[in-house]
Amino acid sequence: MANQGNSDASSARKASITHVIFDMDGLLLDTEIFYTEVQEIILARYNKTFDWSLKAKMMGKKAIEAARVFVEETGISDSLTAEDFLVEREEMLQKMFPTSDLMPGSSRLIHHLHANGIPICVATGTHTRHFDLKTQRHGELFSLMHHIVRGDDPEVKQGKPSPDIFLAAANRFEGGPVDPQRILVFEDAPSGVLAAKNAGMSVVMVPDARLDSSYHEVADQILLLVPTTVSGGSLGSSFHKDLS
Numbered sequence: 001m002a003n004q005g006n007s008d009a010s011s012a013r014k015a016s017i018t019h020v021i022f023d024m025d026g027l028l029l030d031t032e033i034f035y036t037e038v039q040e041i042i043l044a045r046y047n048k049t050f051d052w053s054l055k056a057k058m059m060g061k062k063a064i065e066a067a068r069v070f071v072e073e074t075g076i077s078d079s080l081t082a083e084d085f086l087v088e089r090e091e092m093l094q095k096m097f098p099t100s101d102l103m104p105g106s107s108r109l110i111h112h113l114h115a116n117g118i119p120i121c122v123a124t125g126t127h128t129r130h131f132d133l134k135t136q137r138h139g140e141l142f143s144l145m146h147h148i149v150r151g152d153d154p155e156v157k158q159g160k161p162s163p164d165i166f167l168a169a170a171n172r173f174e175g176g177p178v179d180p181q182r183i184l185v186f187e188d189a190p191s192g193v194l195a196a197k198n199a200g201m202s203v204v205m206v207p208d209a210r211l212d213s214s215y216h217e218v219a220d221q222i223l224l225l226v227p228t229t230v231s232g233g234s235l236g237s238s239f240h241k242d243l244s
């Protein structure tokens, strides 16, 4: 997979990048912590712990797809169905989402690209109702996006790692469809990185430090968040590991 990714990246590098697509949860917004917290709470009831190997398999996916992974991988599907899991976590998530913070550096990067006339958009697996809650405090930033594709969009038949959402995003740029080789995607999730590569695009992965580094191999470049304070970090030019 790594070779395939690097080979794609080599051909992608021959074409100039002209457009950028951003993932949202865990990339622009610090929302993955909410999912982690509620999943820890639910699993504690079954005397089980939530860990990052399971998190890695869930993040970035559509809600029902991630829910199926959760109940099956933890072995609780006889007690809790994927559908009931979604109902149970919903009340907690709805209180958390309006408090969503931006990830470090995301506002600066978006404003920089927008000010320089680079067409940018969002492709998020989250559905519209949750999207509205998460972005309540960030309307100005998201207004800079040319368009936003959400997980419940009719063109998104399958969630990440299917390329559907990134291809839909490429189609909607002005003068689209844009050649995938000219698109750079920013992603935090293994499923999202795979989706972008499956769409033929180049990907910068910004992984959580707790994610196993084997998931870095598919991405064209890794940007690591280096903490600058106890609670925060900075997404800056000095924090990268080029895999090419």
Ligand SMILES: O=P(O)(O)OC[C@H](O)CO
Binding pocket: 023, 024, 025, 026, 035, 058, 059, 060, 061, 062, 123, 124, 125, 126, 127, 189, 192
């Ligand atoms: O990472 P996103 O923005 O595609 O969102 C996916 C889910 O909502 C959260 O993992």
Ligand SMILES: [Mg+2]
Binding pocket: 023, 024, 025, 026, 027, 059, 060, 187, 188, 189, 192
């Ligand atoms: Mg994400």
